[in-house]
Amino acid sequence: MAYPVNQAMYPPAFGMQAPPTSFPGYEGLVPGVSGGFLPPPPPQVLPTPVHTTQQDWSIPRLSEEAAREAFTSFVDSHCCYSSEPVKDGVITSMEQFNTFRYRLETFTESRKTEWATKPYEGETMNPFTQPPPGPWEMPVKAPVMFKDHVQELEIPNSQSIKPCDTCSASGRVKCNKCSGTGSITCSTCRGAGKDSAEDRCNSCNGTGKQKCSDCSGQGTEECGTCKGKRQLLSYIKLMVQWKNNVEDFIVEQSSGLDVANLGEVSGKPLFKDALQMVYPMTGFPHPGVAEASEKMVMEHRSKYSQSGRIMQQQQSIELIPISKVNYQWKGKQYFYFVYGTESKVKADDYPATCCCIIL
Template identity: 65%
Template sequence: MAYPAGPAMYPAVMGMQAPALYNPVPGYEGLVPGASGGFIPPPPVQPMPTPDSHPAQDWSIPALTKEDAKEAFCKHVDSNCCWSSGPAKDCTITNMEQFNTYRYRLETYTESRKTEWATKPYDGQPVNAFTQPPPGPWQIPVNPPEMFKDSVQEVEVPYTSSVKPCEKCSATGKCACTACTGSGDKVCLTCSGSGKVSGEESCNECNGTGKKKCNDCSGQGTVQCATCKGKRQLLSYVKLTVEWKNNVEDFMAEQASGLKMEKLDAVSGKQLFKDTKYMVYPLLGFPDHNMVQASERMIREHQSKYSQSARILQQQQRVELIPITKVTYEWEGKSHVYYVFGNESKVKADDYPATCCCTIL
């Protein structure tokens, strides 16, 4: 078999294990064949943005009415098959307290890049190693997906490809069949390899031989090499892996309603503020000082943390006001409490007085 000449082509060594023939290419000399590539430091980060003025925001939210609170309560009770609807329908609401809380969310959308040697079956593609210097990892144009969506893309670095013989099959295109260990046949399961059944009767499945042709290799003892797909050669190149990741962090302002904070993770709130920029600036003029401090801390930490190993493409911050109403009600002379929270009007009623309406016969 003839192989094209040139610095990017290597002769296949037939019938023997071929050596790993990776010639280092300019700018990628540190890559070791077979080793996982490391992340490439991003270009220098741009300076922090300057404060800008945000328009005046409406921080209020309408109070929950008794009618809406009772409707949400009844729906919640109806969704629990073993709860009696009596207390929800017949109770008297005696007090309603609002404990609205804020949720701050910061999203930092980053792009990271790493390089490593890779191979794929050689199908006659042009090879171009050493024809000119390859571009650096951050010089290769790769279009990002939709902002704030996680994604991964692999790119062949230009001017790094060469051809090498497949080491897995010693450039033959075939490997020994693992199902029959290269023999071409397997022990007959019907007779367990004895060739006989029911005493001295010859086994019909294997015609008394005790062996059957291996289906995996059709009795040949060899199968197509999975590495080179039978091509006998591999295209060797530097692979660039680009990963886009949306790094999300939330901060919830404490509230004294008694409702556990983790319950609020499952609900949405009224969006009061949203800001999207290359780099956002901390909240200004917000009525909750804890939210302002959290915004300053999280933005500072994100820009310090993610700019070390990735390039920040965009940031987004938003503030939601999550409604929480603590409802006190009476039923049969006793006082109980439930909570209505989130835009979805979810209900939490731990001390519901009639949680089982099933009768055991």
């Protein structure tokens, strides 16, 4: 988009160093105040329906041998757990409570601007010869999809040079360590001018003062704002943030295992679909997954298209295996869970624990 140049914004009395009062597309941007996130252009791609194909939704049942191996590894990882229930316990029954996890990922790009400064290094500029590109007109290379990333850029044609206010364009400021005096209290005699024997202190020659090491006795140090350059380059900074917004839905199951534990494991991949804008899933055997997909897709589209641009979406379904293993040890009944493709174990009522003291 081309903007007409408004000559009134470029006061000739101030020459090259005077920034315009505003730029087209950046009106209201105040130095020192973030411009906030900028609404993106409307999306151009509309989603199309996707139907899941018929496939094997089942997962093999956990064998007793695999259940016992997982239990053994779990107990071995706990120093305070006795291995007796694993060796002597008898598995009485195993129940399967497999469940589905639907995951929606919405990869977004958002942009915001603010005035910024940095030491002027003598860069060649042609300020105000043409309007700067708009925030969403700046070409920016996107990172790897579905990975968080932040990038900062200078908006072209927004630069101007100004004297550093911090040091009044001198390049130096009062030394903080000595408060500008060039000297500090002697560390040997602590300002007394004498040592413990009441003789003249050799470190400060009896003055009680030492030359400040930070400023070498000058009383001033390099300005931290302009780094001694005396001038600052003022420009509009564009901050681009890519964020992967992830939301999961897990179908309820009646095993008794807290659903929060399932966030730690993976499942058997059943379906994955990646497009700029995905369409809610249809035709999935479990109605809860289809309902969650429709609700989450619509919510993501509404929520993340307001303050950013949706770059791509990805939806997937996993079948998470859950087995409840009931076993008997010393005449009493106990149980543990084996879940996820990693065969993670949860055994809250493990019957043989002790207190360990780690030295």
